[in-house]
Amino acid sequence: MSAPHVIRIGLCGLGTVGQGVWKHLDHASAELESRLGVKLEITVAAVRDKKKKRTVRIPATKITDDPIAVASDPAIDIVCELIGGTDVARDVTLAALALGKVVVSANKALICKHGAEIFAMARKHGGHFLFEASVAGGIPIIKSLREGLVANRFPLIYGILNGTCNYILTQMEEQDIPYASVLADAKALGYAEADESLDVQGWDTAHKAAVLTYLAHGVWVQTEQMVVEGIDRLTPADFRHAATFGYGIKLLAIIARDFATNELSVRVHPTLLPESHVVAKVSGVFNAVSVKGDVVGTTLYIGRGAGQDATSSAVISDIVDAVALLRNDRRAFITSRKEAATKGRPLGDCRLAPAEHIRGRYYLRLTVKDRPGVLAQVASVMAEKNVSIASVIQNRADRPDAASIVLTTHESNERAIQATLARLAKLPSMVEAPLLLRIGDFAD
């Protein structure tokens, strides 16, 4: 028998995920090599600081501080871009793809910002860009959408894509603790970053929504084209009110496409979900993705959305797919939807749904001066904007001399509710800006 072919892997970035990939690939290598019939070798790891202590033992000869050199080295077959950010990561990715390599990345911000350029570079030079770890951690959602559900079109995808936010919301709901306290705890436990804004304001979820939108529909929607609202204005009272109506609250990404009109909407916002809904039960750092396919119906995927181990699991599955691509006729790789057809038109055949076509029911929390006639004013604004009230709870607010009015509406649309919100905000009796939440009426 001849010696097995060696596949050479370069790691760019040796932080939490990079060290996890090293550790778990080392652990699984004998089994993987016997199944793949090739030898997997991490040839080099590029780091920012060569002196830094790490939990995995890596020979000094394998460490470099030049990630571009790793990406450009003709001896390296697979480049794992685990640097994060969108600057060096972009340079590394493009340099490797220009040489026809396979790049494996967990970097949703990179894909969201430079995806069109990255995939064009891959196509041009016969390289491939794999990104299973970029959404929902260890859940194989990218492979499921791209391959397992290949027979389907996707009218609706929604899910919990940020474990930090789901942890915070779960704690607020279960422990009845204010947002700020839970956030402080989450930081102390390492569940939230020092700068939490990317997570709690919904941008990380929006990046992942952009990746799923590309996979499901082959088009690029930028985060500024989405409705993106975070969780930082929620209070424990919102959870109590929602429970009164029979709902829990989750930060969801929602990607909806009407195939009759080709209108697409991508949204990220806290959403009231019926307590009996399986996704409402997904708690703590777990992620969940619900995928409605026109053939298969609804399938749901749940798992840890982040962390060294879950992310490493996804990166290693991409490395294994990369091995198959490197040994094969690479054209046989199934491309993303209509990737070729969109040529320079980021939205391809789709257009963004106008606000009046995004329909739903709403939850409004108004903090108002505690005096007579305010509810009448609110109700008349809503009638004027043609938004019909379904239920009302009025009680004392969390602040003195103020009342809280919580309303749910019958079905309306984003344009009408935003107009209502703008008008309500101007009422002299309004003590703080109204809080708007959406109600998720998902059948599955």
Add this chain to the structure above:
Amino acid sequence: MSAPHVIRIGLCGLGTVGQGVWKHLDHASAELESRLGVKLEITVAAVRDKKKKRTVRIPATKITDDPIAVASDPAIDIVCELIGGTDVARDVTLAALALGKVVVSANKALICKHGAEIFAMARKHGGHFLFEASVAGGIPIIKSLREGLVANRFPLIYGILNGTCNYILTQMEEQDIPYASVLADAKALGYAEADESLDVQGWDTAHKAAVLTYLAHGVWVQTEQMVVEGIDRLTPADFRHAATFGYGIKLLAIIARDFATNELSVRVHPTLLPESHVVAKVSGVFNAVSVKGDVVGTTLYIGRGAGQDATSSAVISDIVDAVALLRNDRRAFITSRKEAATKGRPLGDCRLAPAEHIRGRYYLRLTVKDRPGVLAQVASVMAEKNVSIASVIQNRADRPDAASIVLTTHESNERAIQATLARLAKLPSMVEAPLLLRIGDFAD
């Protein structure tokens, strides 16, 4: 540009699934062909009765009644075995694999009975056998285990794998209706077969457990080597008792491996699951598979487990994978775990866990003569067998002059509980055979 390569598909079997594959492949073909760069053509369909009316329009020239001829035709690249059963299906599969074709199958009974032979034939002649549709319908669980979670070993896999049983259990629980009535309704609605035994006695679930065991551990466990118990002895009272203890009841397949001892146990039985557990919320014809990986942690997959559309979605994803295999160096396909290593030893490095190593808590329902001293007799049998009682409910049974004693135990093991059961069954006060259910203490 040269004309695209044509991939020729032969359908063997044109029942519900076969017609679904025809319909949905036809519908998706333009998109798939543009993504794959090949033309997909269903060249021929083999049926038992050429005269039978079908819902899809297929030219008479494409219909044959000789499936072996389809399997043996050198012009056919992919053979879809959708006949069912284990006789003709086996002949068709082996004939196609002997010619190095790719066979796509939804037939779990075939895989369970003849899997070792089928995969050996595939290896010998460079063919491939793909079977995404055989377990959990449209949920891409096979691909997830084989590829998406390739970095993992699997200490625990469990799930709801039979939609008919889950529909019956859901109806019994929600409507408080006896098993026989729900079964009759399920037959009338087409949710249960005329002969329901394969489903309700757990054999269909056991076949699927064997397939998952092969995928996860590379070994073949026969259904007669498993504990297999069905749902046909459950009563609405069991659901009420379980609810009192905070549990729902699901028919689960459980595949557990201890990697320290390499002991493997594969079981199918009705299982009490905590009401808060996500899998306990999976109702109706839906399936759910929970997969614990040593790297990724627990991931959970939920979707429709059967039906024309869900199954077709899975078959078509295999057809797309088959196209990649046909165009490529086929060795690059990742083989199943240790497939080569087991050489003639169906269990490879594993051994079946002895009954005393299968630990758990139990639920016992005893129907006894309604007279003094019976509970004392029962308690003393359990003490004698060293099975410790955790809770007891005694009340009137559903039949006259009888009482029902429902017990839960502290942790025990299969050997002790089976000995207890045998001893209890012999008590003169026992009116009918004791019913044993297992309690599922799954963390996720």
